[in-house]
Amino acid sequence: MGLKAYGTTRRHADVGTDSVRLDLDSGSEISQWHSPITGGVAFLCAGITSIAACEADPEATSRVNVLHTLTLAQKLIESGIRLVLLSSNAVFDGASPEQDELSDCRPATEYGRQKCATEQGLLKIAGKKNPVAIVRLSKVFTSSAGMAAEFMRHFSAGEICAAFDDLKVSPVSMPYVLDGLIAVARSGQSGVFHLSGSKEMTYAEFAGGLAAAMGADASLVRPMASATTDAKVLFRPEHPSLGMKRMRQLLGIAPEAPADMFQRIIRS
Numbered sequence: 683m684g685l686k687a688y689g690t691t692r693r694h695a696d697v698g699t700d701s702v703r704l705d706l707d708s709g710s711e712i713s714q715w716h717s718p719i720t721g722g723v724a725f726l727c728a729g730i731t732s733i734a735a736c737e738a739d740p741e742a743t744s745r746v747n748v749l750h751t752l753t754l755a756q757k758l759i760e761s762g763i764r765l766v767l768l769s770s771n772a773v774f775d776g777a778s779p780e781q782d783e784l785s786d787c788r789p790a791t792e793y794g795r796q797k798c799a800t801e802q803g804l805l806k807i808a809g810k811k812n813p814v815a816i817v818r819l820s821k822v823f824t825s826s827a828g829m830a831a832e833f834m835r836h837f838s839a840g841e842i843c844a845a846f847d848d849l850k851v852s853p854v855s856m857p858y859v860l861d862g863l864i865a866v867a868r869s870g871q872s873g874v875f876h877l878s879g880s881k882e883m884t885y886a887e888f889a890g891g892l893a894a895a896m897g898a899d900a901s902l903v904r905p906m907a908s909a910t911t912d913a914k915v916l917f918r919p920e921h922p923s924l925g926m927k928r929m930r931q932l933l934g935i936a937p938e939a940p941a942d943m944f945q946r947i948i949r950s
């Protein structure tokens with residue numbers, strides 16, 4: 683699309699022409715930090731995303747995820763940059779279906795509480811003069827990393843893999859999310875938006891669907907209850923999907939259907 687993009691990294695070795703240093707852990711570094719651009723759009727993605735890490739150390743993680751993220755946001759706004767904050771379905775407890783963009787937040791985890799605090803803090807900093815967009819995501823999958831990549835490796839090798847059948851997600855593919863984020867940024871619209879799968883399924887069902895889409899044998903998936911393992915599951919939403927009423931109305935984007943999602947993951 684011919685767009686120039688910069689990323690940030692907290693690792694000195696990865697700093698380069700398109701990648702600038704940014705460590706949200708360091709208050710002094712953030713207060714001295716300067717944006718490499720003026721104008722344009724910044725997608726705020728960096729932070730501590732582990733639910734377990736946030737639960738284990740609310741103070742340190744909140745410093746990164748809330749306090750320093752908001753200090754950074756203030757600086758970016760002062761540089762004339764439009765902000766798009768990535769947030770999460772964890773701002774809801776997952777007890778009720780189809781929570782849409784105007785539903786009240788009701789987090790059940792420390793990570794979700796931090797996401798809510800960042801959203802609210804950002805809206806306050808921005809005020810009416812500097813409209814910002816907040817895009818909440820359900821669970822994102824890609825073939826290049828994480829659980830989908832692991833499942834795909836197993837299926838390609840004809841190996842059995844275990845997947846939880848008592849933990850639900852509403853999966854979306856990375857390409858769907860990237861297209862949605864770009865559409866929000868280009869639209870100039872502000873406020874809260876959701877990007878979600880159209881279906882809720884267990885990890886075992888997700889793995890089975892992925893296997894089928896790859897033409898692999900679905901019997902390679904071994905359903906397993908998380909309760910029977912050592913896995914500490916701290917967020918167990920009955921309804922992990924998000925309603926997308928506002929996204930649909932303003933930008934015409936619908937929740938991602940499973941068939942499209944599996945194909946996009948495989949091709950991504």
Ligand SMILES: NC(=O)c1ccc[n+]([C@@H]2O[C@H](COP(=O)([O-])OP(=O)(O)OC[C@H]3O[C@@H](n4cnc5c(N)ncnc54)[C@H](OP(=O)(O)O)[C@@H]3O)[C@@H](O)[C@H]2O)c1
Pocket residue numbers: 691692693704705706707708726727728729730731732746768769770771818819820821822823
């Ligand atoms: N993935 C999902 O399914 C999902 C779902 C809902 C919402 N989201 C939201 O989407 C955003 C991106 O999620 P993700 O899954 O890509 O997260 P991720 O894989 O955990 O990546 C987080 C990024 O933040 C960086 N980071 C961590 N601590 C930092 C610090 N102190 N200073 C600067 N950078 C730091 C990490 O850098 P290193 O590479 O150096 O560790 C990493 O690049 C997050 O806001 C998350 O809440 C994601």
